[in-house]
Amino acid sequence: VPGADGSGFGIENLPYGVVRRDGGAPRPAIRIGAHALELAPLVDAGLLDLPGLPSDAFAQPTLNRFLELGSDAWSTTRRRLTELLDAGNRELQDATDLVERSLVALAAVEPVLPLAIGDYVDFYASIEHASNIGRMFRPDREPLLPNWRHLPVAYHGRAGTVVVSGTPIQRPCGQRPADGPSEPPSFGPERRLDFELELGFVTGCGPPLGTPIAACAASDYIFGFVLINDWSAREIQRFEYQPLGPFLGKSFATSIAPWIVPLEALAPFRVTGVEQHPPPLDYLRVEDRWALDVELEIALLPSGADAPATVSGTNARGLYWNAAQQLAHATVNGATVRAGDLFASGTISGPQPGSYGSLIELSWNGREPLQLPGGVQRSFLEDGDTVVLRGRSGAYDRGGVSLGEVRGTIVPARCGSRAA
């Protein structure tokens, strides 16, 4: 496919998504360069006649059916797609009618949410992020709580409000803490709206209820990775979160990138992670290289500005708890995972201020507003602001893969409006 080489979406990547063309039914596709290749027509034409891949695998509105098939089918399909897209292979190239039906410019499709997400779990896996939050809100105590180094802390988010990149993000309304301890909360638009830079993974079907997934078996269950912006309403969260954790401060929206990069595409970028002290319990030990060398960046386009400013950059390899540990932990109590479950890392922050993954850290709880071009300042997000998170592994001219981007623009609150 012309232009694919060196774009980060070359033959080394082939991420999966779901696209809609001309208002038709949404259908699974892979991205190659600036094109989407729909997969159902390839199956219909007999080019994806593979063991373990049923003929309806891609005649679906989501990737879930394909995810249910498991890692052998994922591998077989990827190998075959790589073969079909090889410059030297004529099977697809010569089928010009089929190419016309299946290969379409990204500009001509609408990417939709690629998954029916069963459960959405959000971790707190960056030691730098957890420490920053601890320093900000508990300045007189140890930044990390006693459990933090023993287990990957996590909570369940709202699966039903995960949206695809590009969906406008309406500023939420809710109860905001008063200044004084005996004052009642006020109701209104969130004034401390924030983003969180995260990397998530999507699973196939796990073992039956009651059987955990071993950390060393995680690659059988992890299909791929996706960029996530876990939008956060800091006032709402602060008032509500004791003792049961975040609820409305997070549940109004979570954005994910349209393209899920297969774990196999990230194989060259799997590296040794940070050392863990104390050594984790047996069920959290993993020999494989599970840290991912993914360069991450946050761009902010303030309302009315001409150009986005890069406000932070970090690398996912610094995460303290890796994906295999997250999956082993989430299932150690016997909980099942389903095809399409989403597990997010939590905010990924690096050690320096310019590498933090949220505005609350970048502006240190509003005390040090971000200075943007043109004299613009930001402590938290304003209406009309656009946030773009991007990720990449390796250099694109040497086979690097892009995680694409996840983008969202803040639209004003509508606090009075209700369905009656």
Place this chain on the structure above:
Amino acid sequence: VPGADGSGFGIENLPYGVVRRDGGAPRPAIRIGAHALELAPLVDAGLLDLPGLPSDAFAQPTLNRFLELGSDAWSTTRRRLTELLDAGNRELQDATDLVERSLVALAAVEPVLPLAIGDYVDFYASIEHASNIGRMFRPDREPLLPNWRHLPVAYHGRAGTVVVSGTPIQRPCGQRPADGPSEPPSFGPERRLDFELELGFVTGCGPPLGTPIAACAASDYIFGFVLINDWSAREIQRFEYQPLGPFLGKSFATSIAPWIVPLEALAPFRVTGVEQHPPPLDYLRVEDRWALDVELEIALLPSGADAPATVSGTNARGLYWNAAQQLAHATVNGATVRAGDLFASGTISGPQPGSYGSLIELSWNGREPLQLPGGVQRSFLEDGDTVVLRGRSGAYDRGGVSLGEVRGTIVPARCGSRAA
């Protein structure tokens, strides 16, 4: 239907579930007396030819398709089923073949999970329960945290591990806090396994993302109520829950009763709830009677015992935050609800020790073990113990309705076993 009158499952109730017969496909049914009446055959026979009820509404493995239709379709269907089951109506009675195909003794069917649950939210709506937990774990402070009287505190649970009554509950393994503050946690079977008596509601589709549901509109979205046992691992929960709330301490299993009682069946039992101080914010105010007069009881059959003992009894009408307030709160930030979403009350406790809804309260954190017949004691659940939660509104001989029961037996932990 013979035997239905006075059983709590008479014509006043008609709860919905999903049953499987002879290993066939699970199909929606209503319960009448000790029978299930499958609904798809009634549609096929033309007896449920109703405006707004598509012909495939019950040719489904779950109730979700029916829930998507909304409250008008729910009402119309209920009215028609009431008509068909009236003793004076011959349409169904005279169709003996159809009755034979559709009406089946409960003993001959297996009830399955009736819903594909989108998101599962668990509230903390009983002031007695929240106060008890506060007194136990923060004895030197106000039992209620500052937010408690301003909003119905809640968190998201794991939708994928909600199971139907009767499913064995495997004791979870996990990290348990050490006795000393500087000791590391230990890994092993949970030693403080508990139940929680809850009442939940199931919704249809809400308005689009960004539009909250007004408290006064809740009855358009609430389909019905179901008994819930929110199994809890107190050691795991205690170590993990700061700062993001419960995760593995809850996510191993949540049991629900097989039959969902329509809101319309509970109409005669809607009563005025407790007074709230301070008065709630506007979006949480509701004029309707939203407290439910549902008598609840907890029976415990200890491993090896001959007969269950009733260990607690209370009434759902004492809940501080009602279902309409819960739904208004959960969506006030613009979050959507989907057909099949489940919202649970949180543990329902009354004011006296004999009315508490969890073992941690009944045994006061293990300090005052429950004394059961035969000299048996329980501070927390042991392997082989069976817990049965029951609910009823009104007297059965005067048109009362039963919420049935939710039952589960504890089976031993398997801490070493993992899918590799």
